Amino acid sequence: MSNSQMQKQASSTEARLRKLPFTHGVEIENFITNKQGDILEDGKELVAVWDQMFNGALKFLKSLTSTTSSVPEYIRKKIKRVVRKDVERHGKLIRYVQIHYQINGQTIAINVFGPDPNISQITWLLELVTPPCEYLEEIDWWINTLYLAASSSLTRGYSIQSLGFNPRQSEYRAGVTCGEHHHLGGFKNTKEKKAVYNLIRAYIPHLMALSNTSPFIDGKPSGRIILKKGTDGRTLILAPDCIRSFRLKENSGQLGPNIPEYLPYVGTNFRREQFSRYVRKEIPDDRYVDAFPFTLYGTIELRFFDTQFDQRIRLMTIILLQSIALKAIKIVRTGGTIPEVRGNSLFEHRKRAINFGMFAKFQGDPSIEQQGGDFVKHYNHNPETGGPPGKIFESLRSLVLWLKEEFLQLKVTEVEIAPLLIMLWGTNRIAPPISPTTFMFYLYEQNNSVAKVINSLGLINGKPCKSFCELLGRPTTTFQELFMIKTAKPKTAKDSTKSLLARKLQQDSRTRRKKVMAKERARLKAKQALKTKMLREQMRREKELERKRQERLQRLEKIKRPPPKPVQRSQVKKLKPTKIPPPKKPKKLSSSKPITKTKIPSRSATKKPTVKTQIKPIKKQVKKPSTKKTPQKKQPTTLKVSQSSKKKKVITKQAIAKHSQSLRRKTTTPQTKPKAQAYASSVSATKRYTARQISLPKPVTTKRTVTPKTIKKKATTRTAIGVVKKTAITPELVPFRNTKIIRNIFIMNCPTKIDYNTILPVIKIKWKRSLIQSLKTLPVNVEAEVEAIRTRTNYKKRVFQEKIILERASLLDSCFLPIPIDLGIAKGEFRIKFIVRDLQKRRIIAIDYLTITKNGVATDRKHTISKLKIPPNQIGDSTISIQIQAAKKNLRGKLALLGVSQRGIIKLYEKKAKFQSAKFSLDIPVVIPASICSSNWYVFATFSARGASATALAKASPPLVKVINISLRGTPPLKLRVQPGFISEITPKITFKTRCELNEIQIYQLIRGTQKLLKKYRIRARIRKGESFVLESFTWKAPSLRRSLFRKEKQKIVRFCCVITDSIGRINDSLINLSETPTITIYQKK
Incomplete structure (x- = not known):
């Protein structure tokens, strides 16, 4: 085509364009969100996604200037240059794609692609800026092109959200909103x-x-x-x-x-x-x-x-x-x-x-x-x-x-x-x-x-x-x-601010509003008063109930506790027989009337000896005085008290005489003893009284404390004997785990009450950090001993075994050990003993117990799964065939398929529906994750309807080929032998031979078993079969040969490994092929 023809075509194209009266440019802010719709906050994930998107957009926009691109000619003429521009804002280096655009004979620089210049501290907003456009078709083309540049270079699993406010945010945060800013220019x-x-x-x-x-x-x-x-x-x-x-x-x-x-x-x-x-x-x-x-x-x-x-x-x-x-x-x-x-x-x-x-x-x-x-x-x-x-x-x-x-x-x-x-x-x-x-x-x-x-x-x-x-x-x-x-x-219409009618209407509306508000306030006040009254009444009732409860408790305590015996009265009763020479006389004469009349003065008289109870026992023996009255008029004789007392107290003959007279009044018979004899008896009574007063608390305390002690001892001995008997009956039911390598053990996927024959318990073992994490594989044997406790049929003890070779991914944190058990037609209560043996060191590492009850099912409610089949060596998209014989037609039931392996339990399929025929077959499409099928695994089917269930299981084999291929290509290329300090830009390329839900990719380097993380990619995306993509490049530098401060190695061998995680967990290394990645030897050139 000649230049004249191209000019005619361009002029005809411009003739069809609709010119705008004014130049128009738009700034469009957008969110970058993950798969769930949440915005990416400032961090490594945001930086990684942003870098990949920016590099792809820069490459895409640079291609607009080439003649082979499908850019309209009138727009290509205006694009003079597409460059990258770095700007420092708030201490960060921000990159923009800058286009030099010609309009009205002038060339202006516009940052068409990059973050919002008003950088938020929470996230980055993608801002797409169109150049000033003269035609309606031109601005439409630029908006579509900028969105295409951003979305085509965005990491899979992330998206661009064009809304004013992120719907997933729980509150407004400054700077985290998106708007469109329109610029109108070109005014005369x-x-x-x-x-x-x-x-x-x-x-x-x-x-x-x-x-x-x-x-x-x-x-x-x-x-x-x-x-x-x-x-x-x-x-x-x-x-x-x-x-x-x-x-x-x-x-x-x-x-x-x-x-x-x-x-x-x-x-x-x-x-x-x-x-x-x-x-x-x-x-x-x-x-x-x-x-x-x-x-x-x-x-x-x-x-x-x-x-x-x-x-x-x-x-x-x-x-x-x-x-x-x-x-x-x-x-x-x-x-x-x-x-x-x-x-x-x-x-x-x-x-x-x-x-x-x-x-x-x-x-x-x-x-x-x-x-x-x-x-x-x-x-x-x-x-x-x-x-x-x-x-x-x-x-x-x-x-x-x-x-x-x-x-x-x-x-x-x-x-x-x-x-x-x-x-x-x-x-x-x-x-x-x-x-x-x-x-x-x-x-x-x-x-x-x-x-x-x-x-x-x-x-x-x-x-x-x-x-x-x-x-x-x-x-x-x-x-x-x-x-x-x-x-x-x-x-x-007149101005509402100047109209008298409008003012009158406004005044009337205000008056009505005031009345309504006053009425509403009165209603709320009455409501609050009623509420307060009800609360006070409730508090009063609660206080009354509490008072009555306390009174009842006090009455019960009084009934349970015997009335306390006053110490003074007990002392007085004990002093009476000691002071009277014949101790039994007062008790014999207690029933006579004269004694009852003289009880009041006797109590007052007994108060005096109680005051003199502080007198210590007398050491010197006092001579018996004569019966004459003349010795009373002599000088008082002193009595020495023991050395332990601080002050010496004296007992006069006058006091002894008064005390003897009070003793005589208590008896009805006349006094026959002489005064000297009465004095001697009073002194001996004083000795007995002081001695008993000192030892008085001892018998009282022993009487009160002996009986509860004997009762407590009997109770404790009985309980101790009961505990010993209980443990002696079943000593073998105690669970066991090797605490050096196992942290916890659980039994999963096995309810305590069942009505079907086949069960698939799963033993979950959580490992401790130990040498077991360094093993590549660990062979174990899982045993299940089923024993009948109470059964309606004769059931002999059976042992089920399963040999499992644990993968390296299962030894890092936790593993799941399935063991299929068939109970047959037996019914009743069963005890299952689970034993996990380490075949490598020939030891038991865990024992646990489970008790289940199997109930019978009536014939009209009994279902069976006659066929459950899965093709061998399946991964990704597959089909499971199942055939079910239900109890009757038109049943509304539930069908569930579980995938059980040493990596975990996942739900492959679940459906609630009405099944019209009694016998039906289904070919169910399922997606088998790569992380669960790297070893032998089980498909466990459950069909439930009318309160009864039927189960079946099928064993599936792992795939025979590697399904993920990773190649690490370096620029310059990676060689077999390099020197320390060698630098290469490594670009990972991944190809999937199966469908996979990718979550994370980590690339490590291995030197003598020591791992070092080189790059981590968070990629939440659903990968199709046969899809391949290139990840972001990273820089690798060959490590030095220095081993310590004064020691160097002759050479080091570096290997690369890749850890891929899907939605379930880590994919085993047996399914990953690391190609085009040599084993590098680092040496020092002589």
Whole structure:
């Protein structure tokens, strides 16, 4: 093709392009999420995923400049250069893909691919920036191309999420929201730019309600969702309690301003300094508002849009902004002005749009009603009735009707404007309004899962999805019918702030509101008083019950405890027989009446000897005095007390005489003894009294403590004998484990009550850190001794054995040892003894016991599994054949298939269904993970219906070939012999011969059994059979030969190994082939 023909084709292509009135550029922020939909936080995983995506995107975008690429010619001419640019921000080196783009004869540098420049401390947001575009097709091409560059180079298992707020976040975090920033430029003068800003400012609440995409938080909406059938048969989607945009509601730092005055109306002489003072922000932070007309690029920046999940909605937004800007230019060029809508009115409507979306109430601005004109006609009035607009979507309808001429001038097609028609006029099934947020509510109500909503709104083949129009259908109003709609004549409305009637209505409404509020307060007060009264009554009842309980306890304690004997009374009783020479006389005379009369004075008389109980026993014997009265008048004789007493106390003859007289009064018979004899008897009585007083507590304590001690000893001896007898009966039932190598042992997959014959218990052993981790394999023998305890049939003791060779992956943390057991037709209670033997050292490493009960099943409820078969050497996609004989037809039952191996237990298949025939066969497709089938394993089938179950098992063999191939290619290539310090860039390439759910890949180097981690990849992806991919390269440096400070080795042998983990666990090395990777010998050149 000649150059003239190429020029003609290029000119014809440009003739078909639709030129925009103003240049348009878009900055689109996106989340990078994992498979579950969670954002990647700052860490190694984020850095690894970001590096791979950036390198692929840089390579993809550099290919746009080649002549062989499918880039439109008019765009290729504008692309001058594609380079990588490194910028340091917040102490981090940030990489961007920079494109030098030509527009209006000038070349500008644009960072089209990279992280958001306002770097968050939590995560990185992917920002895609289009160059300033002159054509509608040009900006559409750039958005699709940038998304394709990002998604095609993204690691498998991760995705790009185009929403304003991540639905999985439990709370708002600063800087972790995504928006779209539209830049309109190419204005001829400042007057036109300010007019465009003022008109867009008036419709900011409308555009917010039209583009909200952040209604979910913590995996659910903030309120209830109602799907209601309307009178016309269409479904109306209502969400009265749901917030439409958490991003706009919470992110007041980079949007707003959050002040009642909102954004200023910009006049002819309005400068940036006035703007920053009005929004109460300093330069350059004054640009962090919803709309900013003073950018350094000479554009108007609009920051309030949420990131859109649908490319058609994004293109519709661009068309709508261009049409509004074109309308403002026409008004200014014809000598008109844009009326000044009050900031407080916009601020109030903005809050309503965030909370209620297009259902928000819209009242217009009555203060501009007197100015008249087309703007006031379409802004303050409903296009259908002519009265005030009731909702925001009705005002949006009026705006669309006002922009009909601009749509024709832009040559907009019905396909491009279809999302707007669906949102405002609805479809045959869904009633208007339908915003992107309403569409997300509709998907959530149908699926009841945020994960499914995210999947349906994701990227398809590297491009944003176009599901909005496809799922909802065609609009009821076509683009041609739109031009036939005639707007009603507006009804005059006075300013609500100046109308006396409006003030009176407001006053009446305030009065009614006050009455309602007073009534509500009285109701709440009465309710609280009743609640307080009930609580007090409950507390009083509880206190009364507690008091009665304490009284009962005290009465019980008094009944159980014998009444205490007073010490003084016991002493007095014991002193009576000691002081009277005949001890039995008072007891014999106790029944006579004269003695009862003299009891009161005797008690008072006995108090005196009690005071003198401190006198110690007398050492010197006192001579018996004569019976005459004359010795009483002599001088008092002193009595010496023992040396132990501190003070010497004296007993006079007068005191002895008084004491003897008191003793005589107690007896009815006259005193026959002489005074000297009475004195001697009183002295001996004093000796006995003091001696008994000192030893008095001993007999009392012995009497009180002897009986409980003897009772306790008997009780303890009985319990001790019982414990010994219990342990002596079953000494062999004690579990055992070798504590040097085993931490814990469990019995799994075996219920205590069964009604089927075949069971498959699994012994789970958790290893300790020991020498067992260094073994490659360990042969063990598993035994199960089944013994009947109570059975209805004759069942002899049976032993089941299974020899298992444990793999290296099973020796690292824990292993599972299945042992099949067939109980036959026996019924009753059985005891199973499990023994695990180490065949290498010939020792028992674990013993455990399990008791199960097998019940019988009636004939009409008995099921059997007659066939269970799996092909040999299977891995990945396979088929299991099963044949079941049920008790009867039309049974609703459950069929489950388990895969059991030494690596664990997984559920291969489970289904609850109604089986029509009694005998049926199924070929069940299953996916066998690579980590579970590297050795012999079992398929365990269970069929349950009508309260009865049947089981069967089949043994499966491992695959015979290696299913994963890994090659490590170096640049420069890896040699067999290298010197210390050799550096190579190693690129791993992995090929899978089976289906696998990959989780993690680790590459190690081995030197004399010592492992060193070289690279770790977290790849959560489902790999198809035959798929191969190249991982991120890493640098390998040959280790030195130094062994210690003063010693070197002659050579070192380095081997590489790879550890691959799937969704179950580690894949055994027997299934991994490490090819094209030599064993490297490191030597020192002489």
